Amino acid sequence: xxxxxxxxxxxxxxxxxxxxxxxxxxxxxxxxxxxxxxxxxxxxxxxxxxxxxxxxxxxxxxxxxxxxxxxx
Numbered sequence: 001x002x003x004x005x006x007x008x009x010x011x012x013x014x015x016x017x018x019x020x021x022x023x024x025x026x027x028x029x030x031x032x033x034x035x036x037x038x039x040x041x042x043x044x045x046x047x048x049x050x051x052x053x054x055x056x057x058x059x060x061x062x063x064x065x066x067x068x069x070x071x072x
Contacts, residue, residue, distance in 0.1 A: 014031035
């Protein structure tokens, strides 16, 4: 179904969840405490940007349609 490699991915709620390569597991890791100051803001922005390209779990019985628009 997907070609995403096994690993921890952002679950969309600030936590990370393990993708086993074929399905999501129940292994989750809570979000780390945010760093203070400008460095922390930059880290959160970068994490949010990179998480957009990662698979996220859908609620039971649901599926997602992903649309991507490129503006020039």
